[in-house]
Amino acid sequence: MEYESITVTAADFDIRQTLECGQCFRYEKMADYHYRVTAMGKVVYIRQRGADIEVYPATDAEFREIWSPYFDLGRDYSAIKSALSENCGVMRAAAAFAPGLRILNQDIWETLVSFIISQHNAIPNIARVVNTLSERYGTPVADKTAHKIHYSFPGPEALLRAGIDGLTACKAGFRARYIIDACESVLSGKVSIDKNTASSTDELREMLMQIKGVGGKVADCVLVFGYRRTDCFPTDIWVKRAAEKFYFGGNPTDIKEIHRFAAEKFGENAAYASQYLFHYIRSIPC
């Protein structure tokens, strides 16, 4: 079957660093620098050769309206890295470790459920659970390049119908009831998953934390990867270790204090700093 393909050049972009950094769980590696991604209700392939990025199948309009925003290709990461690295050797080194990492613009609902699943869980297992949920409760999505069937991430109605038992069978474990609470919260309107909301980051954070199983860390991940609030500084155990090691003289430091520090030092770029630090601390020997 014929399909269209778009090729663009992008600096500061590395598809491997971007997809495999733990922000996204619905991709498959076809070969080095060649991935299949299921997102935004579509199946898309992305292949990178140097600075050339090929995305297919995609029309000009789909690329412009969906994939360029999704992969955040319109943003000047060079400026972000410069701002973070100014007077900070740690950030300079951390950013140099994953210079092509970009923060994806993901679906809020999928991000919410994915990061509820992420708690007390390792990345490969999170991906396994998210993919099983999609296969069992998502809807089929056409892959114009092949005959294989893929499935979109299921919405709140579908996951609510799955019930605790269905979710548990997908290995969600003790998080099954948290996912049900998220479904109910969204369906009742208690939680809004509107990307263009006028609410402040603090208001959104408080709203998300009403959901059982959503604490500060999960809320911050959803705020960054879904709502794109880059003033958040998601602080998991690794980012906490990195912050303590590099900025607090190796002393155990409370999350609130780390957040105050990040807000002061990184401001609107805090989320990027968190991603660079996460990748950096996990890549160097303890």
Place this chain on the structure above:
DNA sequence: TCGCAGGGACTCG
């Protein structure tokens, strides 16, 4: 076989 990793809820003091 078992110990461990990983956020958050919940209980107890």
Place this chain on the structure above:
DNA sequence: CGAGTCCCTGCG
């Protein structure tokens, strides 16, 4: 309020 315990699964 803080400290401790439990939730579930896969991996080494």
